[in-house]
Amino acid sequence: MNIKARKEALRFLFAPVADRLGYKFTPVEEDADFLLEQEAQIEAETGIPYCPCQARTTDRGENMKMVCPCIPFHREHYNAMRRCWCGLFVHKDVTDPGKLRQIPESRI
Numbered sequence: 001m002n003i004k005a006r007k008e009a010l011r012f013l014f015a016p017v018a019d020r021l022g023y024k025f026t027p028v029e030e031d032a033d034f035l036l037e038q039e040a041q042i043e044a045e046t047g048i049p050y051c052p053c054q055a056r057t058t059d060r061g062e063n064m065k066m067v068c069p070c071i072p073f074h075r076e077h078y079n080a081m082r083r084c085w086c087g088l089f090v091h092k093d094v095t096d097p098g099k100l101r102q103i104p105e106s107r108i
């Protein structure tokens, strides 16, 4: 698999999905590029673009909640942070993602 081409394909595929969920790619292009490359690499190894920031388990059902974009499975949590766990996606009205912090789900 050509990782660079797949990274751009994932960007193309994810954009409308995130848009419908009220999110957009982080405006920090360096972060978006790095995270998409990690996902393309994971997809090349596993066949699925799993989240690069969440640990997978042996439970396939639980792992499917970590397929990007995983926003629907963690909506309350991510809405509270105004970003996804990795920060690949932020709420549409976020202009400075550097001010957003990861907050454990247990503290939401």
Ligand code: SF4
Binding pocket: 035, 050, 051, 052, 053, 066, 067, 068, 069, 070, 071, 084, 085, 086, 087, 088, 089
């Ligand atoms: S936390 Fe973000 S980057 Fe990771 S799978 Fe979910 S939406 Fe994708």
